[in-house]
Amino acid sequence: MIHELAQEKAKVTDWPGYIGWAVGIVILIGLVYWLMRQGWNWRRTLQSDLPPLPAAPEDLGPVLRTASGRYHGSTTAGAWLDRIVAHGLGTRSLVELTLTERGLLARRPGDQDLWIPAEALSGARVDSGIAGKVVPAGLLVVTWTHDSKALDSGFRADHPDEHAAWVAAVEELATRTTRTTGKTKKTEEAAS
Structure with missing residues (x-):
């Protein structure tokens, strides 16, 4: 047995x-x-045809808002699953966001910083997801243009209740810059 x-x-x-x-x-x-x-x-x-990202200027100008959180990636505007990976835009990381009169700076430790000039900003919104990442409490999605290609970049602040204030600040800066840029172009056209 x-x-x-x-x-x-x-x-x-x-x-x-x-x-x-x-x-x-x-x-x-x-x-x-x-x-x-x-x-x-x-x-x-x-995506190798996408030119290198602009470098942040030495003088960022007056600071409008700051926040810390996470960068979740960038996509083609309106296509939340079409991730952009060129130039480190697809790498998720911690982020320190600074919105100034001259643009938006996303400092990313361990990766290339992302500088979005004010004239490239198109707007912002709170959305539930970007680049395959869905967050029920929402993400701050900033829409901007790089070399005539519209992009969405997603951020999640450590305090998501700040997202609405960020949307208002980015929208206001984009509108003000568009208005100023439009007047400058009209002046240049009239001078020609």
Whole structure:
């Protein structure tokens, strides 16, 4: 009877089978990771026509608002799943946001800072998601233009109740800049 139990125990602990399955699962996970990485690189190659991001000026001008939080990525405006990965725009990170009279600065530790000049800002809104990230309490989505390509960039402040004030401040700056830029263009056209 004891001999039969020992043989039964030997059948249950089939170590070569377990090791084979474990190695197979590790290979499958590695393959999926490699394919995801290839997709990311392919997307970066497709977006290589996007010029480098503008550098932040030395003098940012008077500060209108500041906040800390997370940067969740950028997409083509209106297409919340079309992630932009060129120039580090697809990398999620911590962020320190500063809105000034001259534009929006997103300082991202460990990645390239994002500077959006005031004349490139189109508006802002609170939305539930961007780039495959859905947040029930909402994200601050800033719409801007880079080299005639409209983009949405998503941020989540540490205090989401600040999002409405950010939307108002960005909208007001974009409207004021558009009004000023429009007057300058009309003056230049009249002088020609």
